[in-house]
Amino acid sequence: MTLTREARPYPGALPLLGHALHLARDPLGFVERLRDHGPVTEFRLGTRPARMVGTGELVKEVLITQQSAFEKGGPLFDQATRLLGNGLAAANGELHRRQRRLLQPAFHHGRMARYAEAASDSAEALSDRWRHGAVADVGRDLHDMTMDVLTRTVFSAVTPTTAAEIRSCIPALVAGVARRAFVPIDVVHRLPLPVNRREAERLDRLYQVVDGLIADYRAHPPEQEDMLALLLAARDETTGEGVADRQIHDEIRSMMVAGTETSATALHWSFQVLAARPDLERKLHAELDEVLGGRPVEYPDLPKLEYLGRFVQEILRMFPTGWLLTRRAAADVDLGGHRIPAGADVFFSPYALHRDPAVFADPHRFDPDRWLPERAAAVPRHAYLPFGAGVRKCIGESFAWTEIGMALATLAARWRLRSTEARPPRPVAGSTLRPSRSVLRTEARTG
Ligand code: HEM
Incomplete structure (x- = not known):
């Protein structure tokens, strides 16, 4: 029998700030230090007590075995809800169950072949815009591309102008x-600083654009049943009522962010790593040349692109977009013998879990071959969580694998991207984990 004890506190908390400076100054180092401090570590952000869960087994408890004791919540999450609303990623309880059931058909496996085509079309269009020997803002291009894919698939009737407007609001938020x-420190964020004013302007603009989008859909329903059409058509089984406009609004805003920032960042990292590692690039190009032989990639090619698959798996291990995730304890919970009091913020970091030397040999080394079947079998199931797990697992996971695979194959078959600086970019941890710079030189493979 395990005895419930308090989590071990992390040293160095400051009055009022707690460990906020540790997180602000060196977020990635801090989450790794918390992981190394013990399986459950107590720390503070401001005056709020928090716990970091440092092992895959205990994260599994939070996400699966004891999931009903943990709600969505915590500081990153509270701020995301403030800016992006109470959509699927934020909702708790019955609202979450209802919205997940409602939106699931838009992500059904049966739709992936069509989504794959949209991804390769968008990637072809981007490829046609790149110029041999030019320096391109590849990070921005890929974000635009993933928005284009989203508006050809789960939001099929969004015009390119509306999509561009929405895209322009997202980075500030x-x-x-x-x-x-x-x-x-709330007061800092209410000061009339340029950064706060810009954020408020973008938020207002986003509200207006999404309002216009809903009105357009109502006036001219799309031919293809997409996610927004599902939301507009849904009726409650008992009351017959439709989904409230406010909820539809929130679903669109949060899906536009969750469905673009994530895949675009993973693709961006892929090209940054290929630019820094010609040895890996050669292997990827060899596979693309062998499987595709110069023709465009098609959905049935994806399982044959085994090296590409391992490469993306490794990208999501080293640079998981959701590098820090949170929950809030809905009740007192015993987590591996540690007491988590009701109301405490519970953190876990896919970044820290994915770089745990106890699980991954030489964890800071980029090595796609650690995902060869015989080696991957040794990785414990919940030590690798780029898409989370349990009932809150990413609804867009299949969409993401398809989109990333198709776009990477399409672009890498035609382009070799080169760094403009000697040193590779560093990971910058904010709401996502992105590369510290975004330009690369585009060189056509065929000259
Ligand atoms: C590389 C790409 C992606 C990564 C790494 C990723 C990661 C994640 C993670 C870690 C979660 C769980 C968060 C938590 O447990 O707190 C999540 C949830 C979610 N993701 Fe993704 N995601 C990706 C792509 C997408 C795409 C393409 C879409 C939509 C088109 C999407 C929509 C969502 C939504 C709506 C949720 C909330 C699900 C729920 O709570 O039921 N994601 N994602």
Whole structure:
């Protein structure tokens, strides 16, 4: 029998700030130090007590075995909800169950072949815009591309102008989520600073654009049943009522962010790593040439692109977009013999779990071959969680694998991207985990 004890506190908390400075100054180092401090570590952000869960087995308890004791909550999450609303990623309880059931058909496996085509079309269009020998803002291009894919698939009737408007609002809001969560001093975020004004303007603009989008859909329903059409058509089984406009609004805003920032960042890291590692690039190109032989990639090719699959798996291990995730304890919980009091913020970091030397040999080394079947079998199931797990697992996981695979194959078959600086970019941890710079030189493989 395990005895419930208090989590071991992490040293160095400051009055009022707690460990907020540790997180703000060196977020990635801090989450690894918390992991190394013990399986459950107590720390504070501002005056709020928090716990970091440092092992895959205990994260499994939070996400699966004892999931009903943990709600969505915590500082990053609270700020995301403030800016992006109470959509699927934020909702708790019955609202979450209802919305998940409602939206699931938009992510059904049967739709992936069509989504794959949209991803390769968008990637072809981007490829046609790149110029041999030019320096491109590849990070921005890939974000635009994933928005294009989303608006050809789960939001099929969104015009390119509306999509571009929405896209232009997102970066300021995504940056705002992390800034507010890591500097938990509310007054700072209410000062009339340019950064706060820009965020408020973008939020207003996003509201207006999404309002217009809903009105357009109502006036001219799309031919293809997409996610927004599902939301507009849904009726409650007992009351017959439709989904409230406010909820539809929140679903669109949060899906536009969750469905673009994530895949675009993973693709961006893929090209940054290929630019820094010609040895890996050669292997990827050899596989693409062998499997595709110069023709465009098609959905049935994806399982044959085994090296590409391992490469993306390794990208999501080293640079998981959701590098820090949170829950809030809904009741007192015993987690591996540690007491988690009701109301405490519970953190876990896929970044820290994925770089745990107890699980991954030489964890800071990028090595796609650690995902060869015989080696991957040794990785415990919940030590690798780029898409989370349990009832809150990413609804877009299949969409993401398809989109990333198709886009990476399409672009890498035609382009070799080169770094403009000697040193590779560093990971910058905010709301997502992105590369510290975003330009690369585009060189056509065929000259
Ligand atoms: C590389 C790409 C992606 C990564 C790494 C990723 C990661 C994640 C993670 C870790 C979660 C769980 C968060 C938690 O447990 O707190 C999540 C949830 C979610 N993701 Fe993704 N995601 C990706 C792509 C996408 C795409 C393409 C979409 C939509 C088109 C999407 C939509 C969502 C939604 C709506 C949720 C909330 C699900 C729920 O709570 O029921 N994601 N994602």
